[in-house]
Amino acid sequence: MGATRKDGDARGRQDVDRGARRRGEFDLITSLFAPLAQRHPAALNLADDAAVLPPPDGGQHTVVSMDTLVSGTHFLPDDPADLVARKAMRVNLSDMAAMGARPLGVFLSVALSPAEDDAWMDRFTEGLEQDLRAFDVGLLGGDTVATPGPATFSITILGTVPPGAHLSRGGGRPGDRLWVSGTIGDAALGLKALRGDLPFLCESHRSTLADRYHVPRPRVALGLGLRGLATAALDISDGLAADLEHMCRASGCAARVQVASVPLSAMARRCVEADATLWDAVLGGGDDYEVLFAASPAREAAIRALGARLDVPLTLVGELIPVPVGDGAPVVHLLGQTGAPLTPATKGYSHR
Numbered sequence: 001m002g003a004t005r006k007d008g009d010a011r012g013r014q015d016v017d018r019g020a021r022r023r024g025e026f027d028l029i030t031s032l033f034a035p036l037a038q039r040h041p042a043a044l045n046l047a048d049d050a051a052v053l054p055p056p057d058g059g060q061h062t063v064v065s066m067d068t069l070v071s072g073t074h075f076l077p078d079d080p081a082d083l084v085a086r087k088a089m090r091v092n093l094s095d096m097a098a099m100g101a102r103p104l105g106v107f108l109s110v111a112l113s114p115a116e117d118d119a120w121m122d123r124f125t126e127g128l129e130q131d132l133r134a135f136d137v138g139l140l141g142g143d144t145v146a147t148p149g150p151a152t153f154s155i156t157i158l159g160t161v162p163p164g165a166h167l168s169r170g171g172g173r174p175g176d177r178l179w180v181s182g183t184i185g186d187a188a189l190g191l192k193a194l195r196g197d198l199p200f201l202c203e204s205h206r207s208t209l210a211d212r213y214h215v216p217r218p219r220v221a222l223g224l225g226l227r228g229l230a231t232a233a234l235d236i237s238d239g240l241a242a243d244l245e246h247m248c249r250a251s252g253c254a255a256r257v258q259v260a261s262v263p264l265s266a267m268a269r270r271c272v273e274a275d276a277t278l279w280d281a282v283l284g285g286g287d288d289y290e291v292l293f294a295a296s297p298a299r300e301a302a303i304r305a306l307g308a309r310l311d312v313p314l315t316l317v318g319e320l321i322p323v324p325v326g327d328g329a330p331v332v333h334l335l336g337q338t339g340a341p342l343t344p345a346t347k348g349y350s351h352r
Contacts, residue, residue: 058162059162059163060160060161060162060163061160061161061162061163061166062104062158062159062160063096063099063101063158063159063160063161063166064156064157064158064159065092065095065096065099065156065157065159066092066154066155066156066157067088067091067092067095067154067155068152068153068154068155069084069087069088069091069152069153069154070150070151070152071113071149071150071151071152072150073150074087075087075214076194077115077150079214080123080127080214081116081120081121081123081124081127082123082124082126082127082128082130083127083214083215084124084127084153085124085125085126085127085128085131085153086127086128086130086131086214086215087214087215087216088108088128088153088155089106089128089131089132089135089137089155090131090215090216090217090218090289091216091218091237091289092106092155092156092157093131093135093137093157093218093220094216094218094219094235094237094289095157095235096157096159096218096220096223097218097219097220097222097223097235097291098167098223098233098234098235098291099159099161099166099167099168099223099233100161100165100166100167100223100224100226100227100230100233101159101160101161101166101223102159102160102161102220102224103135103136103137103157103158103159103220104137104138104157104158104159104160105137105138105139105140105157105158106132106137106138106139106140106155106156106157106158107139107140107141107142107155107156107157108128108139108141108142108153108154108155109142109143109144109145109152109153109154109155109156110142110143110144110145110151110152110153110154111145111146111147111151111152111153112144112145112146112147112151113146113147113148113149113150113151114148114149115149115151116151135218135220137157140158161227162227165227165228166227167223167226167227167230167232167233167293168232168233168250169232169233169234169246169247169250169251170232170250170251170252171230171231171232171251171294172231172232172247172248172250172251172253172294172320173231173251173253173294173320174253174320174321174322175296175297175319175320176231176232176253176294176295176296176297176319176320177294177295177296177297177300177316177318177319177320178244178255178257178292178293178294178316178317178318178319178320179292179293179294179295179303179314179315179316179317180236180240180262180263180290180291180292180293180314180315180317181219181222181290181291181307181312181313181314181315182217182219182263182288182290182312182313183263183264183265183268183290183313184236184240184262184263184264184268184282184283184288184290185262185264185265185268185271185281185282185283185285185288186208186209186212186213186265186267186268186288187209187212187213187216187285187286187287187288187289188213188239188281188282188284188285188286188287188288189209189267189268189271189278189281189282189285190209190210190211190212190213190214191210191213191285191287192278192281193205193206193207193209193210193213194206194210194213198271200270200274200275201267201270201271205267205270208265208267209265209267209268213287216287216288216289217289217290218235218289219235219289219290219291219312221310221312222291222306222307222310222312222314223291225306225309225310226291226293226295226306229295229299229302229303229306230293230294230295231293231294231295231296232247232250232251232293232294233291233292233293233294234246234247234291234292234293235289235290235291235292236286236288236289236290236291236292237286237287237288237289238286239283239284239285239286239288240257240262240282240283240284240288240292241283241284241332241334242284242286243292244257244292244332245331245332247292247294248320248323248331248332249331251294251320252323253320253321253322253323254320254321254322254323254324254330254331254332254333255318255319255320255321255331255332255333256318256319256321256333256335257317257318257332257333257334257335258317258318258335259279259283259334259335259336259342260336261315261316261317261318262282262283262315262317263313263315263317264282268282279342283334283342294320300316321333
């Protein structure tokens with residue numbers, strides 16, 4: 001896990017020196033991150049410029065993904081540091097779940113603004129260690145730099161999967177049923193709760209929704225169990241409507257979803273009953289990190305048994321259908337209680 005030195009970093013480091021106490025890059029590595037790397041020998045105690053990975057057992061393929069969280073864009077600047085670390089970990093673990101891969105290790109890159117002092121980073125490391133242990137994943141290396149801001153955290157995650165067993169977005173076929181795990185919309189509503197936009201909820205319900213925003217529930221075990229059952233899968237990061245469209249375009253299909261079938265928590269149900277416009281946040285707000293997958297109708301009993309075994313709610317919400325004829329025809333058809341089409345004002349999160 002190297003410490004990159006550039007002119008821009010020097011300017012950022014001078015800004016830090018005028019504020020709260022901050023460890024130097026190499027002290028940051030040896031005091032905070034190196035102890036976390038002891039779980040995996042490939043990390044070489046972060047004493048070298050790279051990790052050395054042995055060949056995966058049994059000819060497994062390596063799955064690689066990376067996600068970046070930017071302060072003010074992917075988390076609130078005053079979010080607790082340990083929850084920022086856990087969210088950074090978990091959005092990457094969710095990518096492994098979507099691919100049916102077993103997580104192996106992560107590389108962490110941090111660009112710290114003057115606001116992230118030693119106390120902030122101590123708490124960040126506590127959250128990181130908590131999830132490294134919880135998901136039995138090793139810290140393999142990374143990089144640390146200073147920046148004028150905003151703070152940015154990037155994680156590259158490695159996983160393994162048997163040859164030909166990985167899940168993908170592009171395997172769905174017309175007639176396949178569509179399923180989602182857990183509940184949808186809690187994280188987007190949680191962000192609204194943190195911003196004070198849901199005054200009709202009690203403090204306990206606002207706190208529960210905020211927790212779903214801060215700490216996603218990556219469905220790693222579910223992803224492993226869906227090998228051989230699902231024809232297509234992805235995690236819901238940009239919003240159910242947007243991510244379903246991604247699956248449809250990759251699979252060459254369209255989709256029909258009964259909105260009344262979309263699983264909601266009691267708090268989310270309370271929200272849409274109080275204000276029907278909040279369906280836009282539920283269907284398009286993103287940050288759910290649940291698994292959306294397609295499967296043959298013949299697999300329904302096996303899928304329900306998998307959900308029961310893992311104690312993960314799995315809900316049938318719709319089906320894949322042939323692509324409609326005609327230019328400009330919608331790919332995703334969201335149907336309301338009466339069967340009339342619904343068009344959310346917010347289609348999904350945009351990374352532009």
